[in-house]
Amino acid sequence: MMMQINEIQQRFNQVEQTIHTASEACRNALLLPMDLKDCIQHLDEKSGEVKMTIQQTQDEEQIRQCIDDLEQLGDQAKDACERAPSLDDEIKNAVMQAHRELSDLKHQLH
Numbered sequence: 729m730m731m732q733i734n735e736i737q738q739r740f741n742q743v744e745q746t747i748h749t750a751s752e753a754c755r756n757a758l759l760l761p762m763d764l765k766d767c768i769q770h771l772d773e774k775s776g777e778v779k780m781t782i783q784q785t786q787d788e789e790q791i792r793q794c795i796d797d798l799e800q801l802g803d804q805a806k807d808a809c810e811r812a813p814s815l816d817d818e819i820k821n822a823v824m825q826a827h828r829e830l831s832d833l834k835h836q837l838h
Contacts (some may be wrong), residue, residue, distance in 0.1 A: 731836055736791060739836070743829045744775045746797055750822035759817055764808035764815075768823065771801045792837045795830070802830040820829075 731739070751772035778794040784792065801820055806827040809820055 733786055733791075734783075736833075736837070738748065739833050740779060740782055743826065743833055744779055746822070746826045747771055747775045750819065750826045751820050753816070753819045757816060758815075759814075760819070761812045761813075764805065765825075767801065767805040767808045771798065771805055771826070774798055774801060788837075795837055798801055799830045799834045802827040807816050818820050 747768075751768050754760055754768045755768060757765075775798060778798055781794050782791055805823050811822075811824045
């Protein structure tokens with residue numbers, strides 16, 4: 729059974745908050761690999777768009793597709809994180825948490 733739309737909205741608000749936290753941490757970091765910075769910024773922007781979509785549509789398929797796309801960005805951010813040699817724990821944890829929450833949500837929608 730698919731989650732209710734309002735459940736998805738609530739879950740996504742949490743996910744978006746986590747992504748935003750990661751984004752803020754990256755913005756304040758001095759020595760951050762460009763690919764990671766780009767990934768997180770992209771993820772943050774995209775999550776804003778997805779939030780609008782979830783609020784405006786009842787189309788489960790469209791919502792699922794949006795979450796899938798975001799989760800792929802989350803994967804890229806996670807990979808970039810793992811490639812970064814001396815990454816601040818705060819940033820690493822924030823990115824990993826955002827990735828984990830996106831994955832969880834994705835699995836709940838499939």
